[in-house]
Amino acid sequence: MQASNVLNYDYSVAKCFTYATILFGIVGMLIGVIIAYQMAYPELNYFAGEYGTYSRLRPLHTSGVIFGFLLSGIFATWYYVGQRVLKVSIAESKFLMSVGRVHFWLYLVVILMAVVSLFMGISTSKEYAELEWPLDIGVVLLWVLWGISIFGLIGIRREKTLYVSIWYYIATFLGVAMLYLFNNMEVPTYFVSGMGKWYHSVSMYAGTNDAMVQWWYGHNAVAFVFTVPIVAMIYYFLPKESAQPIFSYKLSILSFWGLMFVYLWAGGHHLLYSTVPDWVQTMGSIFSIILILPSWGSAINMLLTMKGEWGQLKENPLIKFMVLASTFYMLSTLEGPIQAIKSVNALAHFTDWIPGHVHDGTLGWVGFMTMAALYHMTPRMFKKELFSKKLMESQFWLQTTGIVMYFSSMWIAGITQGMMWRASDQYGNLEYSFMDTVSVLIPYYTLRATGGLFYLIGFLLFAYNMYKTITSGKAILSEPQNSSPMQA
C-alpha cells in the first residue's frame, strides 16, 4: 500500500477547537478573577468605565467559560474521540470534513459576536441565556452542524456498537438542543411592536412560568454541558490513559439512563421558597437527592477502574488530574443535593455557598477533566511528547490549592451570610442589616479571588505547556498506546 493511501484519523478540526479551548479558557477565567477581586475591592469596578463593571463582566465570565472554554473543549474531544471509538476517519467523508470546518468557523464567529454584544451590554437578562435572538439563531445553526457531524460519523462507522462515550455525546447534543430552543423562545420587540432596537427581545413566557422554564434550562445546562459530556470524556480518556478497562461497563450504561431520566426533573430546586407551585419545589428536591445515585455510579465506576493501579497516580500526572476530577464530581454531586433539601436551602439560598458549590464542580471536575483530555490528545494529534511533566505537577498542585481556597472560603462565607440574614433578637427583629453581612464577608472574598488567581495561573501554565509541546516538543515516531509520553 502506498503511503498516501494509508488511512489515518484526521485531527484538523479537533486541533482548531483545542486552540479555541485554550484561548477562551484564558479570557473566561481572567474575567472571573477580575470580578472576584471586584467583590473584595469594589473600587475595581471603575477601571474601564461601563465596560469594566461587575454587572457587565459577570455574564461574560459565565458565557466565556461555559460556551467558550467548555464547548470548544467538548467539540475538540468529540472530533478526537468520535473517530477513534467508531473506528472511522472523518477524512473518509469529504462532506463531514467540510461540515466540521464550517462548524468550527461558525462557532468562532458566534462566540466572538457574543463577547462583543455582552461587552456592549446587549442582554436578554436571562442567566446563562443572555444572548439576543440573532445570536441564538447562530447557536442553533452551529448546533445543527454538530449534530450532522455526530450522526454522519455514526452513519459511516466500522464499529457496530456505540461506545458509552458516544451515548453521552449524543445526549449532550439532544439535551442542549431541546433546552436551548425552549428557553430562548423570545419575541423580537421591534418587529412585533416597534419598541426597542431590532435585536431586542422579551421572553415568550411571563412571570413564574418564565422562571420555571429558565431554571429547567439553567439546571440542565449544568447537566448537559457540565456533566454529561465530561462523563463522555472520562469514560474514554481514563481507561485509555491508564490501560484499564472500565470497571463495569454495565454500570456505565445503567448510570447513563439514570442520569438522563433524573436530571431533567431537578431544576425546580433553584426556585425553592419562590412563587412556583409547592409540588414543583418538592419534586425538584426529591429528584436532586435521587441524582446522587447515577452521578456516583459513574464516579465510583471511574475510581474502581483504577483498582490495583493506584501506583499510576505517582507516575502519571494525567491520571492524577482525572482521578481528582472524578473525586470532585462526587463531592459536588453530593453537595448539590444537600443544598436542594428544603430546610438546608432555607439557609443556603442566595448565599455564597452556591457559587462555592458551582466552582468545586466546574474547577475541579470540568476544568481538570477538560485539561487532562487535551493533554492526552496533544501528543497523538501533533506527534510530540508533552513538554514538561514538572510543569504539569506544579499546575496540578497550584490549581488544587486554588480550588480548596475557593470552595472552603465560600462555604464559610455562605453559611455565615445565611445565619446572619436569619438571626433575630428576642422581639423578632432582624439582628443584622445587609451591609453588616457584606463587611463580614470581605476577607472571604479576597481569599476566594486569590484561589481563583491560583487556578488562572495554573491554566496559564497549562497553556504554556501546550504551546511548547506543539511548537518544540520532542517528536515521537509511533503513537503511544496508553500512558502519554512526557519530558521530565
Added chain:
Amino acid sequence: MNMESIRELQAYGYIFFTIFLVIILYSYIYHLYKSEKDGKRNYEKYSDMALHDNIDDVPVEKREIPLSAEKEK
C-alpha cells in the same frame, strides 16, 4: 374537586410512579445481567473499544457496511 380529593389522588399517583420506576430500574438491571448470562451480549468487552482504537485495530463488533456505501466513501 375538593382539596382533599386532589391530595388523595396525588398520594396514589406518587405511590404508583415510585413502584413503576423501581420496577423499570430493576428490570433493566435484570435485562443487562440476563443478556450476558444467555450469551446474547458481552457488555464488558465493549471497554476494548477505547483500549484498542487505532484505525487498523479489529473492531469489537464489526458493522456490516453495504458494498455501495463502502464505494461511496
